[in-house]
Amino acid sequence: MAVSHPPISDLESHLGYWLRRVSNDVSASFARRLDGEGVTVAEWVVLRMLQDVGEVAPGRLAEAMRMTRGAISKLAERLVAKGLVDRLEDPADGRGQILALTAAGRAMVPGLAALADANDAAFFGCLEPAERSELERLLRKIATGMTWTACRRTSPVQPTV
Amino acid sequence: MAVSHPPISDLESHLGYWLRRVSNDVSASFARRLDGEGVTVAEWVVLRMLQDVGEVAPGRLAEAMRMTRGAISKLAERLVAKGLVDRLEDPADGRGQILALTAAGRAMVPGLAALADANDAAFFGCLEPAERSELERLLRKIATGMTWTACRRTSPVQPTV
């Protein structure tokens, strides 16, 4: 051919492809397990985070879950409607709110955590313990790299050259 | 307390949590890069697969991409509307269709692949080459485990006991 260009990379040569592929399947399976308890994956994450911290502002939750404030607002509304979360006014800031678990929400967490454990086991049970540790270390390293980069708000994520 | 139960597993102890966390960020970044070219991540995957195989039936595409036939139908419709994919009748089966790239679609693939390369580099550049290989090996192993399990259509994915 008259014009040459670098070979087009394979779909399967992209780590992003494999990550999405595996994550989608793991999450879809987890979503099906949770569906039986009437919560979504994102709702589970909120419940579990609230179990740890007691109460949180929606804005902080949005940061922690890397979602928009609009999404968190709707998510919180659904959890309130399900009676799993309480929405309180922030006494220190009239604009703000405080989210906390209800007794019903708190009671659900152990069972949902067991579903997460089982789902993890179903997908990662094919890995040796050392492989699991290594996968977690690599994912944390990537996540940390993203967090660190994101901390430098003055510049967007850029390709390493 | 009067009633004891096993400790509730940490959110961060679940590999599924880390996978979703990292995958969402990688995909969201990739989606933003692709947005400049007017295609979504899923559309890119279709274009790239068609580059390899030439033509494919929507049903096969649904299997390969682990999406429903309804989603593929809409996805194909969008790509046809964008002039990137042609939809032909299957001469061997009146029900079926054949999807193939248009010249415009084929021309876009190298540039989109370069965006995928750059996105991968941005997120996985913090990994040593050996770590990248290991991550890919682990993800493929998990994906293969899922594929194998999925092949046994007679039984759903179950937790390993």
Added chain:
DNA sequence: TTTCGATAGTTTCCTAGTCAACGAAAGGTA
């Protein structure tokens, strides 16, 4: 040859998230 179950793709409704605009409250500056 006819009938019926299976297959292929479409379409409608629903869900969940993003985006952007909005209103209310807070804080800093003139």
Added chain:
DNA sequence: TACCTTTCGTTGACTAGGAAACTATCGAAA
């Protein structure tokens, strides 16, 4: 004190995918 920018959360429009029902076609069996 007043004004303006920033912050907090909400809401409507939109997107993309899943679920389920639908239509058209195919193939096997009676």
